[in-house]
Amino acid sequence: MAENNKACIVGIGQSEFTRWGGIHDRSQFQITAEAISAAIADAGLTVNDVDGFASFSDDENEATLMQVALGVPVLRWSSMVWGGGGGGSIAALSQACAAVESGQAHTVVMYRGLCQGQGQRFGQAGKKRVHGNYILPYGLFAPPQMLALMMQRYMHLYPITHDHLAEVALNARANANRNPRAVMYEKPLTREDYFNGRWIAEPFRLYDCCLETDGACAVVVTTKERARDLKAPLIEVASAIHGSGPGWGTGPLGSHNMPDEDYASTNSRRLAPELFARAGMTPADIDVAQIYDHFSGLVLMALEEYGFCDKGESGAFVAEGSIRWPNGKLPINTSGGQLSEAYVHGVNLLLEGVRQLRGESTSQVKDARTCLVTGGLGVSPTSGTILRRH
Amino acid sequence: MSYFPKEMPRPVPAMNDTEFLRGCAERHLRFQACAACGMLRHPPMPICSHCHSTAEKWVEAPTTAKVYSFTVVHHASHPAVKASLPYVVALLEFPALPGVRLVSNITHVDPSEVRIGMQVDLWWDDIGEDMFLPRFRPMEKIKA
Ligand SMILES: [Zn+2]
Numbered sequence: 275m276a277e278n279n280k281a282c283i284v285g286i287g288q289s290e291f292t293r294w295g296g297i298h299d300r301s302q303f304q305i306t307a308e309a310i311s312a313a314i315a316d317a318g319l320t321v322n323d324v325d326g327f328a329s330f331s332d333d334e335n336e337a338t339l340m341q342v343a344l345g346v347p348v349l350r351w352s353s354m355v356w357g358g359g360g361g362g363s364i365a366a367l368s369q370a371c372a373a374v375e376s377g378q379a380h381t382v383v384m385y386r387g388l389c390q391g392q393g394q395r396f397g398q399a400g401k402k403r404v405h406g407n408y409i410l411p412y413g414l415f416a417p418p419q420m421l422a423l424m425m426q427r428y429m430h431l432y433p434i435t436h437d438h439l440a441e442v443a444l445n446a447r448a449n450a451n452r453n454p455r456a457v458m459y460e461k462p463l464t465r466e467d468y469f470n471g472r473w474i475a476e477p478f479r480l481y482d483c484c485l486e487t488d489g490a491c492a493v494v495v496t497t498k499e500r501a502r503d504l505k506a507p508l509i510e511v512a513s514a515i516h517g518s519g520p521g522w523g524t525g526p527l528g529s530h531n532m533p534d535e536d537y538a539s540t541n542s543r544r545l546a547p548e549l550f551a552r553a554g555m556t557p558a559d560i561d562v563a564q565i566y567d568h569f570s571g572l573v574l575m576a577l578e579e580y581g582f583c584d585k586g587e588s589g590a591f592v593a594e595g596s597i598r599w600p601n602g603k604l605p606i607n608t609s610g611g612q613l614s615e616a617y618v619h620g621v622n623l624l625l626e627g628v629r630q631l632r633g634e635s636t637s638q639v640k641d642a643r644t645c646l647v648t649g650g651l652g653v654s655p656t657s658g659t660i661l662r663r664h
Numbered sequence: 665m666s667y668f669p670k671e672m673p674r675p676v677p678a679m680n681d682t683e684f685l686r687g688c689a690e691r692h693l694r695f696q697a698c699a700a701c702g703m704l705r706h707p708p709m710p711i712c713s714h715c716h717s718t719a720e721k722w723v724e725a726p727t728t729a730k731v732y733s734f735t736v737v738h739h740a741s742h743p744a745v746k747a748s749l750p751y752v753v754a755l756l757e758f759p760a761l762p763g764v765r766l767v768s769n770i771t772h773v774d775p776s777e778v779r780i781g782m783q784v785d786l787w788w789d790d791i792g793e794d795m796f797l798p799r800f801r802p803m804e805k806i807k808a
Contacts, residue, residue, distance in 0.1 A: 405707045407681050409767050410673035411797055414753045415741040422735035423755050430733070430780045473738035473750070529707045530733075530755050531765050537733075 281371035285317025285494035291616035295391025306387025326351030326382030330362025360650025363620030364657035365516030387490030432586035450610025522654035
């Protein structure tokens with residue numbers, strides 16, 4: 275691919291973030307449209323420049339209606355990623371990149387808006403579960419329970435403790451306490467609070483589980499050639515992947531029949547090396563990371579699968595303070611992540627990745643030039659990207 | 665009287681699931697296998713992922729299984745389970761049937777006693793309207 279065609283993120287936008295049900299004066303579609311408008315304005319563009327939309331997994335904010343609502347004159351790309359909820363976040367980014375890099379569209383907005391107060395909450399039983407016959411009659415209803423099964427086995431196989439899970443949750447909260455956009459901005463969390471949190475589905479306690487949020491996020495993707503003419507710093511999508519290992523289509527959200535060697539994992543172990551190879555980087559080149567934190571423990575698994583530490587060593591890695599801002603080897607989830615900033619199906623993590631590389635984070639990693647952002651973990655497809663500032 | 669209240673979601677027969685559920689209704693736990701190459705698969709699928717044969721057969725599972733993983737559920741994500749909390753959802757393996765695992769419940773035990781590797785025994789839970797579901801209880805509890 276010609277260097278000029280390489281995809282770059284040139285705009286980011288969001289609505290306010292609230293606890294679920296917090297946004298009731300406007301529709302989910304409206305706040306999503308607002309986030310998209312904000313992202314287009316942030317890029318210094320107008321709707322006349324936009325000719326594509328990408329989103330994921332049963333998005334209810336239809337691109338074809340969004341085109342009409344916003345007055346986008348010509349649409350050349352509209353895509354939605356199959357399945358997997360938050361796994362679709364970076365997958366949708368990846369599709370937006372494919373669209374602009376192949377020349378099928380010039381400027382694509384990737385977006386997600388969720389108002390769980392206006393629709394179905396993700397933490398509640400849903401009829402649409404994959405292979406519901408094999409899980410619902412047994413009381414396996416919602417993601418915390420489904421992913422708890424994988425987590426329990428992971429903790430059985432490797433030296434991972436509840437202290438290590440706590441470290442992920444406490445790190446997220448400490449970062450959120452510096453971020454005025456975060457739902458948990460003014461809510462400190464102590465280790466004692468964490469351990470006093472009620473059980474949701476063992477081994478997950480309350481603070482191991484992401485927030486349920488109302489909010490919307492959008493990013494604008496275009497080619498490097500066009501990005502050079504815009505005001506924002508040049509942030510290149512060095513690589514982006516989405517995909518899955520064998521058997522995950524009926525994985526955690528279904529009947530859990532993934533191969534044994536894959537079971538206690540995030541479904542990233544095959545994809546992560548390709549992500550780094552395509553970017554021409556190694557994990558040592560990453561300055562900061564935003565790792566999909568629907569549940570604390572999956573972040574531990576991901577640190578291993580993305581190569582920041584060896585298999586089974588993520589507990590020790592986080593216990594050393596490696597993920598903490600500002601002095602850790604790899605500060606992660608610097609906006610507070612989905613555990614403490616907001617849960618916009620991972621797109622808020624992507625926004626934070628861009629802010630880090632622009633030097634605009636409330637927990638800014640000094641001179642950050644590279645950021646790993648992962649999509650939803652332990653689902654199919656899962657996804658990840660490496661962003662690089664030029 | 666079934667393990668969960670009658671408001672609990674029931675299995676709904678659908679194309680590939682009918683034969684599995686017919687087995688349950690007759691209190692036989694059967695897994696689908698490829699009639700050409702013998703590869704086991706669960707949940708049921710219309711084609712063999714190994715040899716792409718669409719011919720299927722059904723293999724009777726042993727009545728004992730091993731806990732591969734589990735979670736103790738404390739928060740009700742569905743109103744029907746409120747009175748059943750905490751309950752154990754387990755993922756079970758059958759060492760004689762490689763490649764298939766079953767989501768079910770471990771009953772008749774304090775949830776805090778459930779462990780990975782535990783041997784469990786099948787029992788059929790009558791959920792009414794001529795349907796039964798496979799649930800499991802620890803082996804040692806039965807001997808006691
Ligand atoms: Zn076969």
